[in-house]
Amino acid sequence: MKRSFSSTIIIYHEISNNTVDDRYVFCIDDIRSHLKLIKTKKILSLTCNELVQSILRNKMITNSIAITVDDGHRSGYSLLLPELLKYGLNATFFITTDWIGNIDFMNRYEIRYLSDHGMSIQSHAKTHNFLDVMSYNAIKNELLNSKLSLEDIVGKEVNFLSIPGGRFSREVIACAKEVGYSAIFTSTPFEFYFCDNLAIIGRLGLKRPVSHAFYNFLLAPSIFFVWKEYLKSKGKVILKKTVGGDIYYNLWKYWTKRKQS
């Protein structure tokens, strides 16, 4: 399995009008400054479709970024979309379909609106439960059901899957391939490889406060930053194996002040 590094792909989750404790929730002012930087430095914003096409053609686009937004929180529609449109940038929204229409989450009309305004809508599974501990049939239900629901909403093909919690296995890959996905997006920064002809593409999850190193990297990409983030993420995998999934999950929740998984 030949591994290499992908383009820069970042993950946001939720956006608010004010700064809150949860390190995964960004204040809209911070997001605005990220987007402004991307725009003024002429960094090309790609949807995941464009990114995957460039990978398949073996022509990685330099000086580019793909913005992804996981979960389907309503702030993606109410706060982020107006800023994306203002700066003429694209993003890919990975939606957990059981949460559609729940309080604080987008409804089907809002998701359709994003799609109609140039954003890519893709799957973040059905329930957001960890896929690596499910039976094959349960994984299939998660992946197929969410794909069909989203295709029904946006009237376009849904070919990409973002893995809840970044946790997957060979069975998840086989199942994703069987139900028609062409790429899965993980939370291992910059990682990229093919497994059974399915592209496995890593992303950098952003948490507050964003480091100066990240801003410097946006302005002048360096392989040092790529390796640092990649190895940091692999270190977390080792920690998880050492202390066990439950303890790791509780440590992660404490450290990030995350309310939701």
Ligand SMILES: [Zn+2]
């Ligand atoms: Zn998620």
